[in-house]
Amino acid sequence: MLTTFLSEIQGEKKKRFIYLIIGLVCFVIFLQIDYLKPYLLSFLPMAALLTVISLIIRSYNLYPSENANKLTNLFFILSLVSNLLVFSFVQREKFIYFWDFSAYWNSTILFSDLYFNNFTQAVKQVYISILNDDYNVVPILPIMFIFKLSGGSYESFVLSILNLYILPFIILFTLFMIKAFNIGSHKGHIFLLMGICFFPALLSPLLSGYLDSIGLLFIGLLLVILYNKKQEELSLKDILLLSFLLIALALSRRWYSYWVVGFFSAIFIAEVLKLLFIKTYLFKNFIRTISKFFYVGIFCVLILAVFFNGFLVRTISNNYSYAYSAYKLGGVMEIFEGLIRYHGFFYFILILIGFVFGVTNHKFRYISTVLGIQAVVVFILFTRVQSFAIHHYYLFTATFLFFFCLGCYFIVNLLKQSTIKSILAVIILGLVYLNFSNAFISSSNSGKLLGKASIIYGNYKLYPRVRDDIPQLTDLTRYLNELTVNTSKRVYVLSSSGILNDDIIRKLEMPEKLDALPSMFVTHHVDKRDGFPEEIFESEYLVVADPIQYHLRPEDQQVIGIISSSLLNQDIFGKNYKVLKEFSLSNQVKAKVFQRQTELNAETKGYVKDLFKQQYANDPLFFK
Structure with missing residues (x-):
């Protein structure tokens, strides 16, 4: 029977299937070795996450055929340099990590110890944590293997997050934008990747000890599906995949539920706008699309109600606006000003340009409309409860990066000559780097170089923390x-x-x-x-x-x-x-x-x- 089955599988698929079988057999064999068993079990969540990312990249043909090897090498260099820089940053700190700076590190130590010593109890703890804790242990699962293998220090913790959440998101988002902009040149790949890497809001929470960046991966995957599929043509596989990613996002951190609610709200409003302003978009198309996302919503609610009822009830019924009122610092306009100042006027101008370009360009209109509306909904809902801390800005990171890239793309392509385009791209990239260095390098001269113009940069600065007491x-x-x-x-x-x-x-x-x-x-x-x-x-x-x-x-x-x-x-x-x-x-x-x-x-x-x-x-x- 196996021989018959293999004969029906052709070429690369046959090779991959054979490798999969060999891998599973080796896994089961090594699982019998007591010393290796906990490491192998901790490897599973990481492998599952990376497999989902790689399958979606493959399914939606995100990897470009042109200069693919050079791009792979570029990603390798990015990984190496970013690991060295982050390790160097943390090494220079002389600090006692407390509260949020250490809470996730502490939880990771405790839970990974439990996972390695009592796998069954750890699995139960995951479920109990999801039901009862605002900050559950779900984001810890994929990083346990690297964290434990590298010793469990603070450096290990931060680098685990970097390598499993931040870098995969950067790679995924870069591939997404390369396909969206149809960038074939290696020079274009370099400019795009560096522009994304130097976005300070990606690294600030990481260097402060937050592991909430797991949500960026799910958001990035959702954007890939949203952009590459016609909404009214979503298949059952797409509906199930969207539902899984939205549930995973909400369970990874309670406050990512605002993103989920904003997503459904934005889809509905965007579809209404299409119905009102696009003559060729008929009511039957509207109903077909809304029904697809209705199925996604119903599936999400059913899964949460059946398997995670405690989480669902707590999220809906808890009076978070009262409990977290101390963390609401100022009115809505002050919070909005804080959002702008955190990212910087330089970025916000480019983000605004990108949004205007996106909603007026047929290719990017739908996703730009959805992301723009969603950002507004998320902001309104969140600020009813509290102000944003640095990790909460991850709710906007993918959206802002998308519009930032669109803004840069629009400005550069206003010009005709490729040489002038390259010069302008280098200037923009230089300004992006000065903003980055102003945020993380205490000896940076970016402020001196630009003088009063440095006010256009973000006001959040994080240098290696040193206390003398x-x-x-x-x-x-x-x-x-x-x-x-x-x-x-x-x-x-x-x-x-x-x-x-x-x-x-x-x-x-x-x-x-x-x-x-x-x-x-x-x-x-x-x-x-x-x-x-x-x-x-x-x-x-x-x-x-x-x-x-x-x-x-x-x-x-x-x-x-x-x-x-x-x-x-x-x-x-x-x-x-x-x-x-x-x-x-x-x-x-x-x-x-x-x-x-x-x-x-x-x-x-x-x-x-x-x-x-x-x-x-x-x-x-x-x-x-």
């Missing part, structure tokens, strides 16, 4: 450990800035030790999200920063502010504590260790809670 923080942590070791005494940190907070102390010795002070409670940083910390009353030692340290508006962190003030001023609550020792940190901040001198009675505890009852009288969950 790590010895003092080490002494503080050692002192608190000495006070609490082999006792039931607990510590609570009343400070919430990048200079001092509980997570800085906790992550002081990563990756060797994930918790440098086991006796320390988790601090409640955001009042409306975290509520009142009863742990303060249970703690023998309170660590307070002087001056009081916030990372948000003081009115959103009143627990930190009011109780710290009480201790520093020794009022009714504070007089129950005395200072044991203080440590000098950066920016003339002192960390003061207070010890409780007397047991807190009900009256004192009531006094502290009364300080917050007026502010949070309408929040029944604040004291729970």
Whole structure:
């Protein structure tokens, strides 16, 4: 039977099938070796992701036939150089990674250890995490193999993200734009690739420790399908593939659900506009297209409702706008201004030019209309809840890159002579590089070179982070450990800035030790999200920063502010504590260790809670 089956398979397909069978057999054999088994199992998610990308590239003929080998070499050089540059950047840091800077690194260490030691339990943990956690472990799955193989350091973590999420997206997007613009010359390939690589918004979250760039891959794949297929002619395979990618995007990070909602909204509005303004587009065509995407939506909802009901209910019913209100900094116009300033006026002008060119050009009109509408919908929905942090801008990265490339393509092709075109392309690329260097290279002279013109660049700058008070923080942590070791005494940190907070102390010795002070409670940083910390009353030692340290508006962190003030001023609550020792940190901040001198009675505890009852009288969950 196998011989008959193989005889029906021709040429390359036959070779690939044989290689696949040999590979599976070897995999099963090596799986029996105890030492190799966890590595092989961790290899599967990575292999699955890369296989999906490669199949879509092949299915939609994205790889150009012209100069293909040169392009492959170019991608190899890109991978090598980018790995060296990112490794060099992280190596120059002398920093304690805390909060979001370390949260994903910490989760990756914990989950990969579980995956390697108890595969069955790890699979269960993935499912439980999807159902219950805003920041689940899904993005960790594909990077585990490289992360574990390379030692589990912060450098390993960042490079794993670079090689499995950022670089594949850059390659996929470059191939997508090469096909869209029909670029055959190797010189054109180089200009396009460098223009995409030097987009700072791609790397900023990566260098800050975020792994949310997994969503860029799914978005890139969705754009490939959207551009290369007529919407009314979507096959069952296309519908299933779109549904899978949209579900994977939403599950990878909860806030990517805004992109999914924006996608369906934009498709519907774009189809209505086609019906209204294109005479040859008939109502039956409209119904056929809408029905295709209706099937996609229904399939997504059914899969989520049946298999991920907890995720679906939580996403729809949770009051995120209240829980994350502390992270909404300013009004809509201020947030929009922040979006522009983050990317820079230089990019935004080219993005705007690209959008105008896209919607007026027949070839790019539909996808430009969809992406433009979707960006507006995403912005409106997201800003109802909170402001954008740097990783949230990934919601716009693929869209902005698309319009940026369109803008550059339009400007360069306004000219007739190829030599002048090349000169203009070099000038644009030079400005792009100056923006990139201004964002990541502290010794960059781009600002000096352009003088006042440097304001056109993005305002987000990330240089290797170095703090000079790590010895003092080490002494503080050692002192608190000495006070609490082999006792039931607990510590609570009343400070919430990048200079001092509980997570800085906790992550002081990563990756060797994930918790440098086991006796320390988790601090409640955001009042409306975290509520009142009863742990303060249970703690023998309170660590307070002087001056009081916030990372948000003081009115959103009143627990930190009011109780710290009480201790520093020794009022009714504070007089129950005395200072044991203080440590000098950066920016003339002192960390003061207070010890409780007397047991807190009900009256004192009531006094502290009364300080917050007026502010949070309408929040029944604040004291729970």
